[in-house]
Amino acid sequence: MELRTLRYFVAVAEHGSVSAAAEVVHVTQPALSRQIRQLEQQLRLGLFDRRGNQLELTAAGVQFLPVARDVLRRADEAVSAAEAFAAGHLVHVTIAAPTTTLTDVIAPFLATFGPHDPLPTVVERSGTEALREGADLAITTHPPRAGWGSLPLAVLPLWAYVPAGHRWARRTSVGLDELAGDRLVVLEPSFRPRQILQESLEADGLAEPELVECGNAQVAQALAAAGRGVAIVTDDPRFDLHGLRIDSDRGPLRIRLHAAWAREHHAAPALAGIAERLRTFCGTRYGTDVVPDAP
Incomplete structure (x- = not known):
């Protein structure tokens, strides 16, 4: 079955006669009639009832018409997508990022997309392995290895969140040594913020404080709001918490975000452009001081 034959069928169904449809699809009436008969033979269905010069869809034809239209629509979309691929354009883009980055950075960034931008999909995933699993762009908390296209996006602080009545609520920063003497609500060890905290405690020679572990950053803030540590x-602040920057002997505790993509991606230049826009967005959202120098 050819797409051309399906187009002929749809034209006849919409115009009600072979003569009217023939003018639209630019073929002779005998040729069009022959194509419709061949389609009916292939399908083993009668698609039209012939009433003089008019053709009316049979019950089977009525049911087949939306199927034919859907096939033609998908075929047209496939051609458009192939043309976009050949031109290096993006029709859809899948962005992978850790949960906090998706919520606080990627989602607000996608809200700035316009009708001419690719249709975005997001997946909650960390690391460049997401690129091997189908993502177009990955936001990582480690510098991508050589071989990937990449761009540093932002250097964001780790926050120590306390409720309004806490003794540190009027301060803007807190020393890591002070935190080591308090109870801390932290994420599980697989999360990069927890790893940075652990590495900094060890580097400063500080003993691990009392920890309350949880698997979600919003829940961690909820526990802080409830006075549990x-x-x-x-994350951006929630539950009216007050955030303090964390100072260590080596400077403030910070997390680095990078964008990564496959250099051989058919739309690598377009992905680099999205990464650059995201970098600019981070500067607008959090201040230009969070944007690192481009390599």
Whole structure:
């Protein structure tokens, strides 16, 4: 079955006669009639009832018409997508990022997309392995290895979140040594903010404080709001908490975000452009001081 034959069928169904449809699809009436008969033979269905010069869809024809239209629509979309691929354009883009980055950075960034931007899909995933699993662009918390296209996006602080009545609520920063003497609400060890905290405690020679572990940064803030400890996360503030920057002997605790994509991707230049826009967006949202120098 050829797509051309389906187009002929749809034209006849919409115009009600072979003569009217023939003018639309630019073939002779005998040729069009022959194509319709061949289609009916292939399908083993009668698609039209012939009433003089008019053709009316049979019950089977009525049911087949939306199927034919859907096939033609998908075929047209496939051609458009192939043309876009050949031109290096993006029709859809899948962005992978950790949960906090998706919520606080990627979602607000996607809200700035316009009708001419690719249709975005997001997946909650960390690391460049997401690129091997189908993502077009990955936001990582480690510098991508050589071989990937990449761009540093932002350097964001780890926050120590406390409720309004806490003794540190009027301060803007807190020392890591002070935090080591308090109870901390932290994420599980697989999360990068927890790893940064652990590495910094060890580097400063500080003993691990009392920890309350949880698997979600918003829950960590909720526990801090309930007075269960100081939440150490990179999320934007929630529950009216007050955020303090964390100072260590090596400087403030920070997390670095990078964009990564496959250099051989058919739309690698377009992905680099999205990464650059995301970098600019981070500067607009959090201040230009969070944007690192481009390599």
